[in-house]
Amino acid sequence: MKLLEVSGLEVRFATPEGVVKAVNGMDLTVEQGETLAIVGESGSGKSQLVMALMGLLAENGSASGRALFHGKDLMRMTQRELNGVRGKHIAMIFQDPMTSLNPFLTIEQQMVEVVMHHQGLSRDEACSHAVEMLRAVRIPDPEERIQQYPHEYSGGMRQRVMIAMGLLCEPELLIADEPTTALDVTVQAQITELVGQLRRQTRMAIILITHDLAAVAEVSDRIIVMYAGEMVETGGVEDIFYRPQHPYTRGLLASVPRLDRVAEEDLHAIPGNPPNMQDLPPGCRFRDRCSQAMEQCLRRPPLWADDGGRMSRCFLPMEGGHVAVAEGGGETPGETAGEGAA
Amino acid sequence: MIDPVAKPLPRPVLRVQDLAVSFTSVSGGMLHRKQRELRAVDGISFELAAGETLGVVGESGSGKSTLARAILGLIRPSRGRVLWMGEDLTGLDEEALRQKRKELQIVFQDPVASLNPRMTAGDIIAEPLWTFYPHMERLQVEERTRGMMKMVGLLPNQINRYPHEFSGGQCQRIGIARSLVLNPKLLICDEPVSALDVSIRAQVINLMKSLQRKLGLALIFIAHDLSVVRYISDRVMVMYMGHAMEVSAKTSLYRRPLHPYSNALMKSVAIPDPRRARELRQESWLTGDMPSPFQRPQGCIFHTRCPFRVKRCEADVPALRRMESGDWVACHRAEDLDLSI
Numbered sequence: 001m002k003l004l005e006v007s008g009l010e011v012r013f014a015t016p017e018g019v020v021k022a023v024n025g026m027d028l029t030v031e032q033g034e035t036l037a038i039v040g041e042s043g044s045g046k047s048q049l050v051m052a053l054m055g056l057l058a059e060n061g062s063a064s065g066r067a068l069f070h071g072k073d074l075m076r077m078t079q080r081e082l083n084g085v086r087g088k089h090i091a092m093i094f095q096d097p098m099t100s101l102n103p104f105l106t107i108e109q110q111m112v113e114v115v116m117h118h119q120g121l122s123r124d125e126a127c128s129h130a131v132e133m134l135r136a137v138r139i140p141d142p143e144e145r146i147q148q149y150p151h152e153y154s155g156g157m158r159q160r161v162m163i164a165m166g167l168l169c170e171p172e173l174l175i176a177d178e179p180t181t182a183l184d185v186t187v188q189a190q191i192t193e194l195v196g197q198l199r200r201q202t203r204m205a206i207i208l209i210t211h212d213l214a215a216v217a218e219v220s221d222r223i224i225v226m227y228a229g230e231m232v233e234t235g236g237v238e239d240i241f242y243r244p245q246h247p248y249t250r251g252l253l254a255s256v257p258r259l260d261r262v263a264e265e266d267l268h269a270i271p272g273n274p275p276n277m278q279d280l281p282p283g284c285r286f287r288d289r290c291s292q293a294m295e296q297c298l299r300r301p302p303l304w305a306d307d308g309g310r311m312s313r314c315f316l317p318m319e320g321g322h323v324a325v326a327e328g329g330g331e332t333p334g335e336t337a338g339e340g341a342a
Numbered sequence: 343m344i345d346p347v348a349k350p351l352p353r354p355v356l357r358v359q360d361l362a363v364s365f366t367s368v369s370g371g372m373l374h375r376k377q378r379e380l381r382a383v384d385g386i387s388f389e390l391a392a393g394e395t396l397g398v399v400g401e402s403g404s405g406k407s408t409l410a411r412a413i414l415g416l417i418r419p420s421r422g423r424v425l426w427m428g429e430d431l432t433g434l435d436e437e438a439l440r441q442k443r444k445e446l447q448i449v450f451q452d453p454v455a456s457l458n459p460r461m462t463a464g465d466i467i468a469e470p471l472w473t474f475y476p477h478m479e480r481l482q483v484e485e486r487t488r489g490m491m492k493m494v495g496l497l498p499n500q501i502n503r504y505p506h507e508f509s510g511g512q513c514q515r516i517g518i519a520r521s522l523v524l525n526p527k528l529l530i531c532d533e534p535v536s537a538l539d540v541s542i543r544a545q546v547i548n549l550m551k552s553l554q555r556k557l558g559l560a561l562i563f564i565a566h567d568l569s570v571v572r573y574i575s576d577r578v579m580v581m582y583m584g585h586a587m588e589v590s591a592k593t594s595l596y597r598r599p600l601h602p603y604s605n606a607l608m609k610s611v612a613i614p615d616p617r618r619a620r621e622l623r624q625e626s627w628l629t630g631d632m633p634s635p636f637q638r639p640q641g642c643i644f645h646t647r648c649p650f651r652v653k654r655c656e657a658d659v660p661a662l663r664r665m666e667s668g669d670w671v672a673c674h675r676a677e678d679l680d681l682s683i
Contacts, residue, residue, distance in 0.1 A: 041539035042510060154631045184401040185567045186628050189610035193623065211539045214614035218623060237616045255544040256614045257569040267573045269544035273509045
């Protein structure tokens with residue numbers, strides 16, 4: 001069953017240099033209980049996409065499009081309605097647990113408040129529920145540790161606390177924005193395992209946002225690869241890892257340093273830098289860094305699709321796919337820059 | 343004295359001997375003042391030859407950054423010696439140490455935060471030249487700056503741009519150019535790629551590798567991830583709570599690590615292969631967190647998290663000792679454990 005259905009989502013920011021379109025027409029769905037990874041580098045728009053869904057864009061940002069959650073459009077909700085959804089039905093955890101936790105309150109104070117507010121439990125009930133959640137994310141001695149302040153926790157434990165807080169109201173959707181990026185590899189492995197466990201043991205859907213494709217191999221069901229504000233490829237986890245179609249996805253996979261293979265002399269690198277979103281090149285946005293760029297890449301590439309939900313936006317034909325949308329002329333950055341913020 | 347050298351190498355340029363750094367932490371109020379000692383680096387020894395790269399790997403709190411700063415004299419060590427070309431840097435006064443910085447340089451982790459936002463790329467790169475050679479001709483400085491920019495893969499015509507006009511990867515290139523502008527002989531890179539995107543990470547690692555070859559630098563490359571240093575190191579030192587757990591040649595470490603902690607770090611690296619990653623996921627056997635640095639475990643410092651610990655590990659501190667292979671390990675059970683990957 002479709003839990004979340006996003007279509008035509010655009011995110012714009014008004015800047016002194018003009019309007020920047022950070023997300024350019026994203027479509028995505030999240031099924032109940034599935035884990036979707038959104039992968040892309042800094043500036044790809046992956047975080048802004050979910051911030052827009054949660055109504056958390058910065059003041060100079062605006063979003064348009066549709067995002068149906070249980071058939072209700074998140075984009076048209078009032079703050080009040082959104083507050084009823086956030087935390088309770090959709091929870092979000094951020095990259096840096098230290099800045100998301102209040103340093104002046106004990107973990108108990110921070111957790112209990114949420115449960116009492118959303119679930120109308122008494123203080124005692126809320127407290128024992130919070131302890132249960134800490135136990136579920138494997139915080140040792142949760143009854144005692146819940147009395148402590150965030151600074152008394154290590155980085156990995158804080159991220160577990162954040163996950164526990166996200167889970168408090170048993171949300172149907174958990175959004176995690178780079179949950180492991182600021183952590184040591186050993187802790188990354190522990191958090192990944194925890195997410196894997198949640199994925200197997202609950203009916204909760206998860207959206208994982210990351211710049212590191214390797215980090216989501218173990219726990220995702222489907223993957224969307226974003227580049228410069230757009231989806232460039234999407235498919236099941238095995239499609240993306242074993243049969244990547246888009247040159248950007250292939251480049252990302254090849255640049256992961258790995259220990260499970262004999263090391264080659266040099267690590268494969270994608271040359272160049274992501275484009276400046278204020279000054280996008282016409283045609284394919286990845287063209288300047290692509291080893292397979294051709295003359296026609298100066299035009300907007302077509303979107304290929306097959307019947308299984310696999311898509312790739314490139315002039316190179318997709319294995320088993322057909323052209324879903326030929327966007328030959330397409331919009332050029334010049335046109336969008338002239339539009340005001342919606 | 344311990345000199346972990348894997349194979350005979352050209353004469354070492356850097357010799358670190360039993361280096362230790364302690365910090366004093368003061369807590370409590372005026373009446374309940376408590377002073378506690380935190381041993382961030384506790385007896386590290388190694389040698390490094392010109393043109394050689396030592397990878398240093400460990401979790402946060404392992405003391406790897408403190409080690410880097412102590413080698414450069416940015417922190418005064420509480421014990422031990424840092425011999426640079428035979429001269430002990432720990433005995434030098436501020437000015438003499440400052441002069442040595444022409445030869446010893448560092449690249450920091452956060453490429454954006456470590457650059458002054460109000461200086462142009464050119465000024466950032468040239469600043470060490472102005473500092474050490476105040477009488478250098480303006481034209482000469484500019485020429486050298488442009489040359490450095492080209493060498494690290496920046497366009498010389500970006501010389502008048504400010505840091506915010508560059509991407510994270512480009513900012514790190516500026517940092518590298520600045521650290522190399524004085525022609526140093528030793529470069530320490532403190533997690534230079536941790537803050538970068540995966541695709542850009544590979545660019546910077548490859549750049550460091552080629553610069554190291556071209557300039558014959560002795561390089562210390564610090565990371566928290568064993569997969570990152572694999573591509574650049576000749577030898578790797580694995581650190582835990584201020585101690586060296588293992589110092590091994592790259593070729594042997596990645597095939598058969600000697601220390602359970604090295605093995606644990608390796609198993610933590612995500613595998614970009616969904617089927618294998620799901621097969622291999624046992625209960626991650628490195629449980630728990632690093633103990634508090636104020637409550638250092640007795641015996642082997644790693645024993646509280648080690649799945650292979652025996653009685654002896656709780657009492658006896660294992661010395662860093664040389665194995666037949668020439669690699670060094672601090673583990674009582676190194677001979678009878680087979681940690682092959």
